[in-house]
Amino acid sequence: MSHYQKLLQIKTAGKSLYKITSKVESVVAESGIETGLCTIFLRHTSASLIIQENADPDVLTDLSNFFAKLVPEDNRLYIHTTEGSDDMPAHIRTVLTKTSEQIPIYRGRLALGTWQGIYIWEHRQRSHQRELLVHISGD
Amino acid sequence: MSHYQKLLQIKTAGKSLYKITSKVESVVAESGIETGLCTIFLRHTSASLIIQENADPDVLTDLSNFFAKLVPEDNRLYIHTTEGSDDMPAHIRTVLTKTSEQIPIYRGRLALGTWQGIYIWEHRQRSHQRELLVHISGD
Amino acid sequence: MSHYQKLLQIKTAGKSLYKITSKVESVVAESGIETGLCTIFLRHTSASLIIQENADPDVLTDLSNFFAKLVPEDNRLYIHTTEGSDDMPAHIRTVLTKTSEQIPIYRGRLALGTWQGIYIWEHRQRSHQRELLVHISGD
Numbered sequence: 001m002s003h004y005q006k007l008l009q010i011k012t013a014g015k016s017l018y019k020i021t022s023k024v025e026s027v028v029a030e031s032g033i034e035t036g037l038c039t040i041f042l043r044h045t046s047a048s049l050i051i052q053e054n055a056d057p058d059v060l061t062d063l064s065n066f067f068a069k070l071v072p073e074d075n076r077l078y079i080h081t082t083e084g085s086d087d088m089p090a091h092i093r094t095v096l097t098k099t100s101e102q103i104p105i106y107r108g109r110l111a112l113g114t115w116q117g118i119y120i121w122e123h124r125q126r127s128h129q130r131e132l133l134v135h136i137s138g139d
Numbered sequence: 140m141s142h143y144q145k146l147l148q149i150k151t152a153g154k155s156l157y158k159i160t161s162k163v164e165s166v167v168a169e170s171g172i173e174t175g176l177c178t179i180f181l182r183h184t185s186a187s188l189i190i191q192e193n194a195d196p197d198v199l200t201d202l203s204n205f206f207a208k209l210v211p212e213d214n215r216l217y218i219h220t221t222e223g224s225d226d227m228p229a230h231i232r233t234v235l236t237k238t239s240e241q242i243p244i245y246r247g248r249l250a251l252g253t254w255q256g257i258y259i260w261e262h263r264q265r266s267h268q269r270e271l272l273v274h275i276s277g278d
Numbered sequence: 279m280s281h282y283q284k285l286l287q288i289k290t291a292g293k294s295l296y297k298i299t300s301k302v303e304s305v306v307a308e309s310g311i312e313t314g315l316c317t318i319f320l321r322h323t324s325a326s327l328i329i330q331e332n333a334d335p336d337v338l339t340d341l342s343n344f345f346a347k348l349v350p351e352d353n354r355l356y357i358h359t360t361e362g363s364d365d366m367p368a369h370i371r372t373v374l375t376k377t378s379e380q381i382p383i384y385r386g387r388l389a390l391g392t393w394q395g396i397y398i399w400e401h402r403q404r405s406h407q408r409e410l411l412v413h414i415s416g417d
Contacts, residue, residue, distance in 0.1 A: 001140045001276070001279045003416060005313060005382060035144060037178055037274050039315055039380050043391030045331045051238045053184045053230055058219035062227050063234060066210070071344070080336035088340050091331055095341060099329045099394075100380045102178050102239045104144060104274040111272050113182030116238075133389050135315050135382040137276065137279070137415065138142060140279045140415070174283060176317055176413050190377045192323045192369055197358035201366050202373060205349070241317050241378045243283060243413040250411050252321030255377075276415065277281060 003137040004031035010130045012047065012122035015086070017060045020132070021118045024103075025110055027134045036105040036138015040118070043131040046090035047122045048097040054117030067093050090123030097121060105138055142276040143170035149269045151186065151261035154225070156199045159271070160257045163242075164249055166273045175244040175277015179257070182270040185229035186261045187236040193256030206232050229262030236260060244277055281415040282309035288408045290325065290400035293364070295338045298410070299396045302381075303388055305412045314383040314416015318396070321409040324368035325400045326375035332395030345371050368401030375399060383416055 006027045012018060020040075028038055042049050053059040071089045075081045078088040101118065104111045112118075120130060145166045151157060159179075167177055181188050192198040210228045214220045217227040240257065243250045251257075259269060284305045290296060298318075306316055320327050331337040349367045353359045356366040379396065382389045390396075398408060 001142065003279065003313065003315075005384065035142065037142075037276065039382065041380065041382050041389065043389070043394065045329070045391070045393050050234050051184070052234060056219055058217075059227065059230055062217045062219050063231060066216075066231050070209075070348075077344075078336075078340045080334055080340050088337065091337050092341060092344050095328050095330060096235060096374060098237075098376075102180065102241060102380060104178065104180050104272050106144065106272070111180065111182070113184070113270065115184050116182065131391065133382050133384070137315065140281065174281065176281075176415065189373050190323070191373060195358055197356075198366065198369055201356045201358050202370060205355075205370050209348075235374060237376075241319065241380060243317065243319050243411050245283065245411070250319065250321070252323070252409065254323050255321065 001137060001139055006134045008132045010120055010132055012128045012130055014125055015122055017119040017121050019117050020120055024118055024134060028105055028110055028136060031136045033105055033136050033138040034108045036136055038103045038105055038110060039100055039135040041100045041133045045094055046124050047120060047130050048094040048099060049101045050097050050119050050121055051101055051116050052119060053115050055115060086125045093123045140276060140278055145273045147271045147273060149259055149271055151267050151269055153264055154261055156258040156260050158256050159259055163257055163273060167244055167249055167275060170275045172244055172275050172277040173247045175275055177242045177244055177249060178239055178274040180239040180272045184233055185263050186259060186269055187233040187238060188240050189236050189258050189260055190240055190255050191258060192254050194254055225264045232262045279415060279417055284412045286410045288398055288410055290406045290408055292403055293400055295397040295399050297395050297397055302396055302412060306383055306388055306414060309414045311383055311414050311416040312386045314414055316381045316383055316388060317378055317413040319378045319411045323372055324402050325398060325408050326372040327379045328375050328397050328399055329379055329394050330397060331393050333393055364403045371401045
């Protein structure tokens, strides 16, 4: 067994879900690993990862709307307000989703289901450069 | 170090939590790996994984009731409604739980705590065939 | 590739977030592994793991307040009440957060972002001895 690591820089432009499936798939191809495990790790606390439906964009809109209601951007609800009204909600939304995801590799590709896409969920309003560390192990 | 992969087919019959601890434990035994890491990955976006209390079934009922209130099945709340009133809530409930779980292997067995069971949480009403990919690495 | 496992005992004293970054970092150093993956697994169903902001303690307070409102400690809401009014909420809060976290290792250290700390979130009121299994693989 061997392993492979690569740091990806992902530019985000405001609160949204950014599909990164093909970027991660490219690193898997580069690694040359046929059977193994791919871990993606986001080095941030106000953006997160999810694996979700890759077909109907309405699903992503509904997800965003749900989280907007569940974790309101209202400074009166929080003590930590100095970094803007979107910062504390961003931390909470990150806690409710994922900082890392693991996907097995089968025959040289991510073993995702037909409808699964990988997304970075940017929870901050302004643009950010986000670092995603991809770690792959296998044969 | 070596690794082992197996795809399990799990039949679900409506919204419920299905205990799969022994099925995963069987794959660990088959793999012959004594010390390592077991990753389970569900290839779906409207069913999910959790590790929870394996003793009192009331815990599972309370979990289901909590999620039913937190993420209502009410089409007026969502844009994505064409696949039924349980589909968009299923996506949201999946995002709030897990698509993969990792459990270390110690002395040839999953190193779960005494009260931990592994569950597939089916969030759709009708029966589904769910695919769970088990990936094990170690010695 | 090789691997290394260590069981840590963490004493908690009531509902709070306990930073464990340096404890996990110590196990990584002990392992001698330079490039790899660190998995931490909590062997419990009423305490959980998160990776969050390590700078402003107000973030942790806001997180605790948010979860206190989202998952109320009110026995009238639950069937499973025999273990105390904080037990069922503890299970739900665990489901909404993590039982394991994965962090890549780069140059012999956890590849955490600048603001990321690792926390055990104790959801029960009384003191507990919590078991955290650290699994490291790599070279």
